[in-house]
Amino acid sequence: MTESRLDYIVEAGGSIKGRFRVPGDKSISHRAVMLGALADGETQVSGLLEGEDVLATLGAFRAMGVQAEGPVNGALQIRGLGLRGMRAPEVAIDCGNSGTSMRLLAGILAGQPFSSILQGDASLHRRPMGRVIRPLEQMGARIESAEGGRPPLHIQGNPRLQGIHYELPVASAQVKSAVLLAGLFAEGETSVTEPAPTRDHTERMLQGFGYAVRREETTITLRGGGNLHGTRVQVPSDISSAAFFMVGALISPDADLVLEDVGVNPTRTGVIEILTRMGGRIDLLNLREVGGEPVADIHIRSSRLTGICIPEKLVPLAIDEFPAIFVAAACATGRTVLTGAHELRVKESDRIAVMATGLQALGVAAEATEDGMIIDGGLIQGGSVDSHGDHRIAMSFAMAGLVAKGPIHIRDCRNVATSFPGFPDLARAAGLGLRLEEGA
Numbered sequence: 001m002t003e004s005r006l007d008y009i010v011e012a013g014g015s016i017k018g019r020f021r022v023p024g025d026k027s028i029s030h031r032a033v034m035l036g037a038l039a040d041g042e043t044q045v046s047g048l049l050e051g052e053d054v055l056a057t058l059g060a061f062r063a064m065g066v067q068a069e070g071p072v073n074g075a076l077q078i079r080g081l082g083l084r085g086m087r088a089p090e091v092a093i094d095c096g097n098s099g100t101s102m103r104l105l106a107g108i109l110a111g112q113p114f115s116s117i118l119q120g121d122a123s124l125h126r127r128p129m130g131r132v133i134r135p136l137e138q139m140g141a142r143i144e145s146a147e148g149g150r151p152p153l154h155i156q157g158n159p160r161l162q163g164i165h166y167e168l169p170v171a172s173a174q175v176k177s178a179v180l181l182a183g184l185f186a187e188g189e190t191s192v193t194e195p196a197p198t199r200d201h202t203e204r205m206l207q208g209f210g211y212a213v214r215r216e217e218t219t220i221t222l223r224g225g226g227n228l229h230g231t232r233v234q235v236p237s238d239i240s241s242a243a244f245f246m247v248g249a250l251i252s253p254d255a256d257l258v259l260e261d262v263g264v265n266p267t268r269t270g271v272i273e274i275l276t277r278m279g280g281r282i283d284l285l286n287l288r289e290v291g292g293e294p295v296a297d298i299h300i301r302s303s304r305l306t307g308i309c310i311p312e313k314l315v316p317l318a319i320d321e322f323p324a325i326f327v328a329a330a331c332a333t334g335r336t337v338l339t340g341a342h343e344l345r346v347k348e349s350d351r352i353a354v355m356a357t358g359l360q361a362l363g364v365a366a367e368a369t370e371d372g373m374i375i376d377g378g379l380i381q382g383g384s385v386d387s388h389g390d391h392r393i394a395m396s397f398a399m400a401g402l403v404a405k406g407p408i409h410i411r412d413c414r415n416v417a418t419s420f421p422g423f424p425d426l427a428r429a430a431g432l433g434l435r436l437e438e439g440a
């Protein structure tokens, strides 16, 4: 059954206020499910993101025999089967809209003594998987894909993978994680060198499960043949979800917002650095460490923003936050220039093209470039934009409504539930005039 389209209608104006928590971190939630399933003994997760992407990952492990109770209010109890305990899934595994599910699962499935199929929705079937197929085949798996390395993936696992050293051609935490996860099933050492730092949740969490991982400069190494031990994982709030409210508070008048318990791992805080450089008043309070990850409360107040040239080294550290950052740039005085962000073109949508088109429809001078965007800040008009089913585009344009001169109609917002279930209610409670409309 195909669900009808869901649109957002955002009233013009409003101000973001309050003190609340956004849902759990998506990247950490995926990894908690994966490592919990592969561990010996039980893993208790709290704060799990109950978004569709994470539920797709959980469904995959259930289909391979892993038992889990929950999630209920973010609590999930997983009875791990150990690294060699899973059975072949009876049908193709559906990763839905989730690139993280598909790429990290490919790494795990590469080391299994059975074959499996990974598929997903239309958006995921347009995304490149050659980047994981190549290293996993070098390690000894066989993976067939559709043309151009697109899903579905037919994976012939090999329980005797060989460790490799792999130089990542793109700064991608998903590829790094796929290779390291395959490395758990490989003979000898597996190492990955990254061209720039990317989110390191896999490395941190492997250590939390008692698995030795070594980092030397830009290279991460582990040795196959060990075991993961079930543990407790406390998932912090997702800075990528917090980013929409951060931008909403910065651009709206009289705003004062505290977002609680947000994960502020330095491989994820590019958005704070960029918005601060633009003049955003953002303070980290109560900085602490929870379960091996840094966490803080973030205080944000209305600010006068100025356009900047975004340093390329910040791009991988803010990769999912650019749709929201583009909205901030549209509200800033002067020009914002982003370069070195070609990866944005291969996310749930082409986030460069889709954001440029949407901003232009709202009267903003935004120009897409091959690997980024040039935005001259100014007034945001009301109008109609299409999210192309991309959750982050939908939530970013919702925040633009706070300063728009008329209502904004955003098409195709159902996928917000992949990463941020409850967004409309939380946004309304925080001060956004948002209503939902079932599309045709």
Ligand SMILES: O=C(O)C1=C[C@@H](OP(=O)(O)O)[C@@H](O)[C@H](O)C1
Binding pocket: 026, 027, 028, 100, 171, 172, 173, 174, 175, 177, 199, 319, 320, 343
């Ligand atoms: O490892 C992860 O959890 C993720 C890595 C990033 O993708 P890439 O590895 O493609 O950069 C990011 O965009 C995605 O939302 C989540």
Ligand SMILES: C=C(OP(=O)(O)O)C(=O)O
Binding pocket: 053, 097, 098, 099, 100, 101, 320, 347, 348, 392, 419
């Ligand atoms: C790119 C994203 O996720 P994924 O790659 O897991 O689909 C995202 O959440 O912005």
